[in-house]
Amino acid sequence: MIQFQTNGLAVFESALQQTTSTVVETDHFILVVDPNWLPHEIKEIQQYVAKIRNGKELYLLFTHGDFDHIIGYGAFPDAKVIASKGLQNHPNKSYKLELIQQFDNDYYISRPYPIAFPNVDIVIEEDGETLKIGDYRLTFYLSPGHTHDGLFTVIEPSGIWITGDYLSDFELPLISDGAKNYNETLEKAEEILRSHTLNVLVPGHGQIAEQKEEMFRRIKLSREYLNRLVHAVRKEDEETIAVLEQELPFQSSFTAKCHTKNIAIIQDEYIEEYENED
């Protein structure tokens, strides 16, 4: 299903976890981001791309290596793949593929393309790296915190900002790669917002944002939630920790697991700091 469409940009939304797949169309190239989840949803994206392609170069960008985001990699075999160095050197590639296989087995899903971990052609190693294609410039920023291999992409002059699993309109921070990294990435997000002219933010899950105020609001929402959680965990304030769990939308065993993981990560991070101070 197409969630949002404007000149040169189509954002598809999966029925699962409101995960987005983005297609950017320019005079010089087509860019597909994180095509996902279900076979008919990925087929819709393939058909859309085939219709608009006109012999143009196809690029496939991965915002990070979580299995829901790389699940459609095999559906675009002739694309040039862009991702971070962290994704290229991902330490748990076979585990991520097992998660895809497990998901497909759980729902009796067959896919008409192989399940594989992305082989990266254009590896992004540093903040501010750019890729010029025709009149367009893609600027990349590393975005660790949710995962170690996150990547923000700004496309100019279109003013499109692809944020991966940050700055959703509903999903609160999931900090597998640490609260400190996550906070630094939020700071980077604020700098990006100040230094680029942005027309649309596309998160990995949920609705796009077109207003700057809304983009800033999402940064603030993430930061405040995370600060309250870090504070509560360090103070061992069980009552507030429970309140923060209740604030997670779509309460389920999945959100409970995410919350427990967030707490464990904060404990690890701050206990380590305490030990280092000795």
Ligand SMILES: [Zn+2]
């Ligand atoms: Zn995700």
